[in-house]
Amino acid sequence: MLFGKNRKDEDYYLKKAIGGKREGFEYLVATYQKLAYTLAIKICGNNEDAEEVVQDSFMKAFRALDQFRSAAKFSTWLYKIVYYTALTKKNSKRLETTKLAEDSGTESYLLDEKREISSLIQSDRKRYIDLALSRLGEEERSAVTLHYLGEKSISEIAEILGIGKSAVKMRLMRGREKLEQSLRSLLGNEIKDL
Numbered sequence: 598m599l600f601g602k603n604r605k606d607e608d609y610y611l612k613k614a615i616g617g618k619r620e621g622f623e624y625l626v627a628t629y630q631k632l633a634y635t636l637a638i639k640i641c642g643n644n645e646d647a648e649e650v651v652q653d654s655f656m657k658a659f660r661a662l663d664q665f666r667s668a669a670k671f672s673t674w675l676y677k678i679v680y681y682t683a684l685t686k687k688n689s690k691r692l693e694t695t696k697l698a699e700d701s702g703t704e705s706y707l708l709d710e711k712r713e714i715s716s717l718i719q720s721d722r723k724r725y726i727d728l729a730l731s732r733l734g735e736e737e738r739s740a741v742t743l744h745y746l747g748e749k750s751i752s753e754i755a756e757i758l759g760i761g762k763s764a765v766k767m768r769l770m771r772g773r774e775k776l777e778q779s780l781r782s783l784l785g786n787e788i789k790d791l
Contacts, residue, residue, distance in 0.1 A: 606624075607628070607670075607671060610624035610625060611625065611662075611665075611671055614659065614662060615662045615663065615665075622659060625655075625658075625671065625675075626655060628672075629671075629672055629675055629676075630651060630655070632672075632676070633651045633654060633655070633675065633676065633679045634647055634648070634651050636676060636679050636680060636683065637650040637651050637654075637679055637682075637683045640680070640683035640684060640686075640687055641683050641686055641687055641690075642687075646683075646686055646687075646690070647683070649686065650679060650682050650683045650686050651679065653682050653686075654675065654678045654679040654682045655675075657678050657682065658674070658675050658678050725780060725783055725784060726776075726780075728779075728783060729776050729779035729780045729783065730742065730776065732775070732779045733772055733775050733776065733779075736768050737768050737769075737771050737772030737775060738772065739758060739768075740754055740758070740765055740768035740769050740772055741768075741769060741772035741773070741776065743757060743758075744765075744769055751765050751766060751769075
């Protein structure tokens, strides 16, 4: 029994379908479309594609009925067609999505523009900080550079500069104050964006 129908019924309607009779096609569709759809939806993941796969699969099967070997079950043959049609559909969707992402000039342009703007902002920040640092005295500039750019600790800076930790702290404090004054004179209210 096949879904409540016996093999003789299937053979009878299959012969009708091979002969081009409408009732043969209707029987085969009614009998196998639910499982074909279930298989297609599991592979495609959405109703629209699954329905298209089922329709395409039945069309392929009906066009190739003269090649069907009756030693095999029609359902096995049909489900194989559904399976490969669904895989092809899924892979073509994936390729379309990839191609669309690659071809998306606007998206690519926007990403490039965003990177360039970000790079310009970073470059401007660096330029202003370098300019402000150049206005510091040698002692403060060395301490600030080692601490903030070189990421050295107070102890390491003291050892590098050959001075005490309290002297390093004083130079950092004075350096920060002078940096802030210098950046305010260069940028005005824009300093908060730095």
